[in-house]
Amino acid sequence: ETGVTQTPRHxxxxxxxxxxxxxxxxxGHNAMYWYKQSAKKPLELMFVYSLEERxxxxxxxxxxxxxxxxxSHLFLHLHTLQPEDSALYLCASSQEExxxxxxxxxxxxxxxxxx
Amino acid sequence: QKEVEQNSGPLSVPEGAIASxxxxxxxxxxxxxxxxxxxxxxxxxxxxxxYSNGDKEDGRFTAQLNKASQYVSLLIRDSQPxxxxxxxxxxxxxxxxxIFGTGTRLKVLA
Numbered sequence: 169e170t171g172v173t174q175t176p177r178h179x180x181x182x183x184x185x186x187x188x189x190x191x192x193x194x195x196g197h198n199a200m201y202w203y204k205q206s207a208k209k210p211l212e213l214m215f216v217y218s219l220e221e222r223x224x225x226x227x228x229x230x231x232x233x234x235x236x237x238x239x240s241h242l243f244l245h246l247h248t249l250q251p252e253d254s255a256l257y258l259c260a261s262s263q264e265e266x267x268x269x270x271x272x273x274x275x276x277x278x279x280x281x282x283x
Numbered sequence: 284q285k286e287v288e289q290n291s292g293p294l295s296v297p298e299g300a301i302a303s304x305x306x307x308x309x310x311x312x313x314x315x316x317x318x319x320x321x322x323x324x325x326x327x328x329x330x331x332x333x334y335s336n337g338d339k340e341d342g343r344f345t346a347q348l349n350k351a352s353q354y355v356s357l358l359i360r361d362s363q364p365x366x367x368x369x370x371x372x373x374x375x376x377x378x379x380x381x382i383f384g385t386g387t388r389l390k391v392l393a
Contacts, residue, residue, distance in 0.1 A: 210385045223379050271329055274327050274328070
């Protein structure tokens with residue numbers, strides 16, 4: 169595997185379900201991100217982790233719960249979602265803190281539909 | 284509010300022409316600037332990064348940065364139908380904080 173991978177690629181869940189999204193980066197980066205992309209809106213930053221420590225949390229509802237067990241893996245746990253949470257969820261990684269470049273690389277995304 | 288603004292388009296250009304995509308940003312302290320290409324239903328793909336004023340060329344792509352005018356542009360030479368996509372401008376305003384525009388949809392007509 170290379171780059172940033174995400175599973176599952178597609179997810180349909182009911183409002184009472186609990187599911188998790190998984191992200192893995194193979195780039196040796198020290199920062200990982202969750203973004204939400206809805207139609208006609210710019211990418212919305214949800215969470216940022218640097219070396220397993222959460223450094224950004226942009227007023228995201230508590231029904232979204234991130235977890236970063238190590239610098240290569242990131243999870244987004246979902247429960248009691250609403251239909252308006254249907255979107256493309258993107259994971260990204262970058263090298264911050266002393267890097268010569270700050271390029272951010274995205275995974276393929278998880279298309280989430282909440283019914 | 285830190286913003287990145289782009290014309291949503293669509294910008295239509297004939298095959299072989301130069302496509303010019305523009306982006307303005309509001310945070311004067313921004314240091315890093317990026318262009319992503321996003322095909323419909325896919326994730327953003329990084330195509331260019333630029334950190335200092337002037338031009339940066341990579342193949343058919345040229346990024347231009349003017350920090351005084353808070354303006355970033357992307358030129359695509361010899362446009363191909365496969366370049367048809369949405370192009371996102373992104374600005375790194377501080378560590379861990381990237382602001383994205385809503386994107387410009389480009390259509391290259393064969």
